[in-house]
Amino acid sequence: MAKEKEESVQISRRTTRSSATAYNNNGIESAKPNVSHTPTLDDLVFGQEPISLDDLLSSFPGRRVQILELLRLLGTINSSMPPLFIYGSASTGKTSIVLQIFRRLSRPFVYTSCLSCYSPRILFESILNQLLLHKKNAVNGYSSAKRCEKPSDFVNLLREALTNVIDSLKANLGKTSTTKLKGQVNGRMIYLIFDKFELVREWDKSSSILSFLFGLCDILKMAEVGVIFISNNSLDTYHSNTGYVEPIPVHFPEYTEDDLRQIFMRNQANRKLYSSFLDVVLRPFCRITRRVDELSTAFSMLFKKYCEPLNDLGVVPNEEMKRRLFSHLQPHVAPSLNERFRIASQPSLDCEVNQETRRKGSARKSGASGDLDEIDFHMSTSAKYLLISAFLASRNPATLDASLFDSTGGSDSRKRKRKASEKSIEQKEAAEQELLMKGPGTFSLERLLAIFQCITSVAEDLLGEEEEGNDKLGVELGSNTLMSDVLLQLTSLCNSNFIIKGGSCPLEGSTRYRSTVSEDLSLKVARSVKFPLSKYLYRR
Numbered sequence: 037m038a039k040e041k042e043e044s045v046q047i048s049r050r051t052t053r054s055s056a057t058a059y060n061n062n063g064i065e066s067a068k069p070n071v072s073h074t075p076t077l078d079d080l081v082f083g084q085e086p087i088s089l090d091d092l093l094s095s096f097p098g099r100r101v102q103i104l105e106l107l108r109l110l111g112t113i114n115s116s117m118p119p120l121f122i123y124g125s126a127s128t129g130k131t132s133i134v135l136q137i138f139r140r141l142s143r144p145f146v147y148t149s150c151l152s153c154y155s156p157r158i159l160f161e162s163i164l165n166q167l168l169l170h171k172k173n174a175v176n177g178y179s180s181a182k183r184c185e186k187p188s189d190f191v192n193l194l195r196e197a198l199t200n201v202i203d204s205l206k207a208n209l210g211k212t213s214t215t216k217l218k219g220q221v222n223g224r225m226i227y228l229i230f231d232k233f234e235l236v237r238e239w240d241k242s243s244s245i246l247s248f249l250f251g252l253c254d255i256l257k258m259a260e261v262g263v264i265f266i267s268n269n270s271l272d273t274y275h276s277n278t279g280y281v282e283p284i285p286v287h288f289p290e291y292t293e294d295d296l297r298q299i300f301m302r303n304q305a306n307r308k309l310y311s312s313f314l315d316v317v318l319r320p321f322c323r324i325t326r327r328v329d330e331l332s333t334a335f336s337m338l339f340k341k342y343c344e345p346l347n348d349l350g351v352v353p354n355e356e357m358k359r360r361l362f363s364h365l366q367p368h369v370a371p372s373l374n375e376r377f378r379i380a381s382q383p384s385l386d387c388e389v390n391q392e393t394r395r396k397g398s399a400r401k402s403g404a405s406g407d408l409d410e411i412d413f414h415m416s417t418s419a420k421y422l423l424i425s426a427f428l429a430s431r432n433p434a435t436l437d438a439s440l441f442d443s444t445g446g447s448d449s450r451k452r453k454r455k456a457s458e459k460s461i462e463q464k465e466a467a468e469q470e471l472l473m474k475g476p477g478t479f480s481l482e483r484l485l486a487i488f489q490c491i492t493s494v495a496e497d498l499l500g501e502e503e504e505g506n507d508k509l510g511v512e513l514g515s516n517t518l519m520s521d522v523l524l525q526l527t528s529l530c531n532s533n534f535i536i537k538g539g540s541c542p543l544e545g546s547t548r549y550r551s552t553v554s555e556d557l558s559l560k561v562a563r564s565v566k567f568p569l570s571k572y573l574y575r576r
């Protein structure tokens with residue numbers, strides 16, 4: 037078993053560079069290792085033709101700012117660099133973009149993922165193997181170049197290996213500077229990339245490895261070494277009170293619906309047809325997940341269904357044909373959407389992050405491309421709506437629900453205003469006092485579900501000037517079909533203490549809930565899904 041794991045680590049290490057295109061296309065490191073290949077310095081660069089800046093930017097719609105920012109931080113050739121901390125939720129393009137940037141720059145790097153390198157020893161040895169151009173194979177019994185478990189040993193071995201590589205790079209620079217071939221190693225800087233860095237927290241409860249790795253740059257004090265951390269979570273979640281210089285954060289925010297449209301429109305043979313397909317599926321799916329990998333799986337299956345009635349895939353669909361394709365597709369969308377929702381609803385690492393973020397108080401300002409209004413933890417869009425619903429249920433008196441949400445789920449501010457103006461000043465003050473004394477109110481599950489249904493349909497209305505069929509689909513699927521899985525989502529929010537069970541109602545015996553989330557955080561969550569929360573708040 038241990039041997040098996042060792043081998044999988046070996047494969048992922050060796051194939052990182054050579055298979056980066058395969059990785060980029062489908063997220064899976066799929067290339068087979070080439071056993072007969074003897075590694076050279078050029079194996080430390082991305083093993084393909086460098087990519088132009090235009091191609092790089094157009095390969096990753098929605099990431100222009102981050103790509104340019106990373107290129108700026110990496111600096112000109114041979115310039116030293118402070119450690120970088122790239123973060124953002126899953127499938128936001130962090131790994132692919134970093135690898136493609138190194139492809140563009142042809143600079144040498146060592147890549148390790150803390151997923152396949154799942155312990156300090158494996159991580160250390162993987163880095164050393166790459167730097168020492170050591171291949172594990174049958175001849176050497178699949179052993180590493182160096183056996184190394186302790187950070188202190190690692191630092192010594194690492195410094196030695198890095199010095200050798202840098203010396204070779206300098207020599208190489210002198211030799212080939214005038215006759216440099218494309219794809220050859222460029223410059224004398226070497227970069228250490230730690231991907232899936234959040235996983236280190238899992239195997240390091242005492243945080244000693246975390247602080248050690250965060251401080252690696254300071255410990256090494258080698259101007260030619262750049263360190264890059266890639267993580268799903270923000271720096272706040274690391275409690276990195278190490279005394280070392282904090283890395284520079286670069287945030288990869290969740291994609292907007294428009295970004296996702298551009299991502300999925302890339303390389304489409306029949307753009308008009310695919311665009312009409314996206315008109316139907318993108319919005320409802322976006323409300324559940326914005327992960328490119330998940331959307332990509334769902335869309336490739338659904339697009340096949342969408343095209344089934346067509347004889348000619350090159351056709352430009354007119355309105356009548358779009359309607360026909362839509363009705364053919366419709367029965368398949370709900371099950372696929374539900375499947376995604378179930379996955380997105382699973383209590384996951386995110387909950388832990390949420391708790392940690394909450395413990396640490398307000399979110400920090402994100403990196404160079406950050407936004408003060410952004411929340412620094414990640415949860416599915418549907419969970420965000422549920423969190424907002426719970427906040428509204430705790431904050432607003434239940435008697436006002438009917439006036440805040442009309443029969444179609446919309447906010448009727450006219451009614452609300454009239455209500456407010458009818459109240460006498462004394463009544464208002466008394467109500468205010470009462471709410472203050474009671475704190476956030478408790479609510480029943482039924483009320484929570486009713487508000488959730490209302491605000492998800494409101495969100496749909498607000499979002500769209502889309503064609504009729506699409507709206508209908510969004511409302512139906514977004515609210516009713518998904519309702520069955522809201523309970524799972526609720527459990528997840530309860531586990532992460534965003535919602536607590538507030539005892540049971542003595543009359544009905546049913547469980548009551550209470551939201552623990554502040555107005556400030558709720559407003560941020562609402563902003564992240566563009567929901568106008570303040571319109572729905574009962575102001576005393």
Ligand SMILES: Nc1ncnc2c1ncn2[C@@H]1O[C@H](COP(=O)(O)OP(=O)(O)OP(=O)(O)O)[C@@H](O)[C@H]1O
Binds near residue numbers: 060098130132268
């Ligand atoms: N802007 C984009 N344009 C095109 N493809 C993208 C974009 N963003 C992500 N992808 C694709 O989504 C998949 C997942 O991306 P990637 O693994 O780089 O994300 P990640 O942020 O590193 O995820 P994780 O945190 O799970 O490691 C890849 O196939 C990648 O090419």
